[in-house]
Amino acid sequence: MSLLSSSRVAARSATLPPELLVACLHTSTPTYIGGQRKAGGSAPSRTRLVKDLKPAGSSGKLRVAYQREPPPHKDRRDSRKSDYDSKMSQRLSHREDARSPFRAPTSSRDLPSALKLSAGPHARDVMRNVEVRPRDMSKAKVVNPLSEDFDLSKSIAPSSRYSEFTSPPLMDGLLKSVQDILGPDAEPTPIQALTLEHILKAEPRTSEERAQYHQWLLASETGSGKSMAYLLPVLQDLKLAELSGAPRRTDDSSVPRRAMNPRALVLAPTHELTRQLAGFAKELLHNVKLRVVCASRANTPSRKKVTAAKMAEAVMDTPEGDVDISSEILVRPGAQQRPVDLLVGTPSKILELARGRGWDYEQRDAEHAREGDRMPRRRITVGEPEMGLADVEWVVVDEADVLFDPDFQEATRMILADISAARGHPVPFEPELNLTPSEPKARFQPTPVDYPFNLILTSATIPSSLAAYVSQFHPSLTRLASPHLHRLPATLKTEHFSWTGGNRDADIEHRLRRVWFEDLAAGRRPLSKVLMFCNKSARAENLGASLREKGIANVVLTRESDARKHGSNHHLDGFLRDRRADEQSADDPQPPASESTPGAPPASRSPTGAESMEQLKDMPHVMITTSLLSRGLDFAPDVKHVFIVDEPRNMVDFLHRAGRSGRAGEDGKVVVFGKSKGRGSEKARVVRRKVGALKA
Ligand SMILES: Nc1ncnc2c1ncn2[C@@H]1O[C@H](COP(=O)(O)OP(=O)(O)OP(=O)(O)O)[C@@H](O)[C@H]1O
Numbered sequence: 001m002s003l004l005s006s007s008r009v010a011a012r013s014a015t016l017p018p019e020l021l022v023a024c025l026h027t028s029t030p031t032y033i034g035g036q037r038k039a040g041g042s043a044p045s046r047t048r049l050v051k052d053l054k055p056a057g058s059s060g061k062l063r064v065a066y067q068r069e070p071p072p073h074k075d076r077r078d079s080r081k082s083d084y085d086s087k088m089s090q091r092l093s094h095r096e097d098a099r100s101p102f103r104a105p106t107s108s109r110d111l112p113s114a115l116k117l118s119a120g121p122h123a124r125d126v127m128r129n130v131e132v133r134p135r136d137m138s139k140a141k142v143v144n145p146l147s148e149d150f151d152l153s154k155s156i157a158p159s160s161r162y163s164e165f166t167s168p169p170l171m172d173g174l175l176k177s178v179q180d181i182l183g184p185d186a187e188p189t190p191i192q193a194l195t196l197e198h199i200l201k202a203e204p205r206t207s208e209e210r211a212q213y214h215q216w217l218l219a220s221e222t223g224s225g226k227s228m229a230y231l232l233p234v235l236q237d238l239k240l241a242e243l244s245g246a247p248r249r250t251d252d253s254s255v256p257r258r259a260m261n262p263r264a265l266v267l268a269p270t271h272e273l274t275r276q277l278a279g280f281a282k283e284l285l286h287n288v289k290l291r292v293v294c295a296s297r298a299n300t301p302s303r304k305k306v307t308a309a310k311m312a313e314a315v316m317d318t319p320e321g322d323v324d325i326s327s328e329i330l331v332r333p334g335a336q337q338r339p340v341d342l343l344v345g346t347p348s349k350i351l352e353l354a355r356g357r358g359w360d361y362e363q364r365d366a367e368h369a370r371e372g373d374r375m376p377r378r379r380i381t382v383g384e385p386e387m388g389l390a391d392v393e394w395v396v397v398d399e400a401d402v403l404f405d406p407d408f409q410e411a412t413r414m415i416l417a418d419i420s421a422a423r424g425h426p427v428p429f430e431p432e433l434n435l436t437p438s439e440p441k442a443r444f445q446p447t448p449v450d451y452p453f454n455l456i457l458t459s460a461t462i463p464s465s466l467a468a469y470v471s472q473f474h475p476s477l478t479r480l481a482s483p484h485l486h487r488l489p490a491t492l493k494t495e496h497f498s499w500t501g502g503n504r505d506a507d508i509e510h511r512l513r514r515v516w517f518e519d520l521a522a523g524r525r526p527l528s529k530v531l532m533f534c535n536k537s538a539r540a541e542n543l544g545a546s547l548r549e550k551g552i553a554n555v556v557l558t559r560e561s562d563a564r565k566h567g568s569n570h571h572l573d574g575f576l577r578d579r580r581a582d583e584q585s586a587d588d589p590q591p592p593a594s595e596s597t598p599g600a601p602p603a604s605r606s607p608t609g610a611e612s613m614e615q616l617k618d619m620p621h622v623m624i625t626t627s628l629l630s631r632g633l634d635f636a637p638d639v640k641h642v643f644i645v646d647e648p649r650n651m652v653d654f655l656h657r658a659g660r661s662g663r664a665g666e667d668g669k670v671v672v673f674g675k676s677k678g679r680g681s682e683k684a685r686v687v688r689r690k691v692g693a694l695k696a
Pocket residue numbers: 182186187188189192220221222223224225226227228459460577631632633634659663664
């Protein structure tokens with residue numbers, strides 16, 4: 001029986017007993033390798049598409065469950081450590097440039113339409129919730145694709161007790177900063193209410209409390225204020241400890257003296273995000289002095305990077321105790337090294353600072369090989385540890401589903417293990433992580449890891465890989481979740497745009513111009529900015545060139561873009577949220593709303609905003625990127641539209657891409673392009689149903 005036959009089986013299943021049906025599928029499951037169909041189930045398979053077909057409940061519906069087998073880790077280990085940053089970029093810019101070995105075949109006419117969506121690493125998340133009715137395949141009902149991965153009922157939901165940023169529990173300085181940033185009437189979002197209630201301490205912790213460590217998972221939809229939710233309790237704890245004179249481990253002369261000695265670390269997957277997070281932490285600390293350093297100097301090759309010792313000295317050289325990462329680090333010989341409070345960086349950068357340059361010897365090995373060096377391949381000595389980790393009491397892993405995904409969890413866990421060792425409580429570290437319990441579920445015993453510091457994991461999506469990691473290694477972790485997790489923000493509208501069948505770039509241009517015509521008609525100024533997501537870098541470049549030819553200025557940003565190499569976020573200027581610009585515009589008089597549209601919302605000013613279509617030739621209002629920029633970045637409120645130009649590979653990526661707009665209660669719209677008629681249109685219909693299932 002071929003897979004076509006999932007549909008035919010489905011159609012005939014009403015007459016088959018379920019056990020027979022399942023057995024029948026299990027014995028003859030076809031397998032697919034790299035898109036090639038192999039006969040039977042005997043070939044060694046990485047991707048197994050059909051796992052089970054069984055009746056769901058009493059409705060008589062059949063439910064198709066799909067499973068992706070994990071990749072053999074060994075194959076990827078060799079390259080894993082080399083150039084982590086570029087791989088992270090690759091990974092984020094999507095899993096898409098390289099054909100995933102887990103892709104489902106897209107050509108087989110026999111496949112049920114739901115299977116024809118190409119499958120990325122989260123294929124299982126996307127696929128497995130398609131319920132197929134025996135008699136009508138076209139009306140397959142889709143439930144939220146992520147709802148099964150993370151059981152919201154096991155999480156703590158927000159209560160009404162912390163519905164205000166009051167003081168206490170928030171210290172005055174932080175409260176003032178929050179009000180400066182969000183306005184005097186700001187109220188905590190649900191995830192912030194949860195962290196105020198469960199993580200934030202109003203009084204300095206006693207020495208007994210300081211010896212007990214906790215783990216939390218913060219899960220809430222995009223744009224719901226998770227950064228502030230974790231920064232407030234961490235910064236307050238650091239300040240209270242400082243004020244109460246709580247001892248640091250490095251006060252003990254037996255602990256080796258090293259550079260920086262941060263008390264808290266925030267890990268994030270991209271340099272752009274680390275810079276934005278560090279900037280945000282500094283804003284929160286406007287009235288409470290603590291030292292925040294961003295460790296990012298972009299994706300420059302390892303040998304050009306600054307060392308922990310140089311950074312520590314540079315921290316001394318600036319009045320705010322802050323490093324200007326865009327300038328060269330000046331070393332002042334003999335400068336006293338004062339400790340840092342909060343360090344924000346990518347895992348690779350933090351490892352480089354902590355272990356010393358050259359920790360990732362495999363990268364150097366690869367460089368030697370590239371340069372034609374005939375030296376025998378050898379393991380290059382790992383540098384001396386430079387940055388002290390003994391004082392780290394807090395670690396936040398932002399975008400935890402990326403940093404604990406199978407490709408990157410090793411570097412992340414390596415940092416956690418290094419900190420534990422530096423704090424005198426080493427934990428076992430296995431480079432390979434097996435998240436699949438070998439024992440039957442009933443006998444499966446989790447293997448908890450007790451890190452000697454407080455750990456916060458946070459993400460807008462908790463896919464099965466992260467859920468499995470958490471259950472296995474942190475079974476007692478406290479789950480704080482917003483009730484809207486795995487949903488699109490309520491203020492984000494969705495639209496499905498159908499390709500006309502002609503030139504697709506022309507279709508995109510047409511839709512783009514409509515955005516601005518609508519703005520003009522409604523008297524909205526400046527004109528909206530648009531963020532476009534493509535699946536491949538080359539596609540992004542081509543689309544950018546095509547729009548430029550039509551007189552639409554745009555910025556293309558992919559992992560190869562030179563603009564990313566300068567160690568600052570200037571390449572994102574005009575698109576990222578910039579509060580200083582917002583404040584300036586608030587001081588400016590507002591232009592009157594168009595007379596032709598009485599009642600139109602007041603227009604806002606932006607230093608980079610175009611007021612007319614003519615200005616769009618010179619002023620980029622379009623940013624074209626891959627999923628590289630889909631994670632965590634807080635785009636400006638005038639980024640009112642997100643265009644998903646290529647079919648989303650999975651719903652996790654879709655949520656993050658779409659969530660760059662409609663943030664913090666702002667209006668936004670996500671436009672999903674797809675085919676509505678003819679061959680291939682079934683894919684778009686499936687996407688449409690899945691997107692519908694994500695609506696708030
Ligand atoms: N209580 C609040 N009220 C209004 N706006 C808020 C509040 N808290 C945070 N914000 C704003 O919401 C925006 C989004 O916040 P943030 O980037 O932390 O979201 P996030 O949940 O981390 O999103 P993502 O999942 O995309 O990373 C920021 O501009 C922030 O200033």
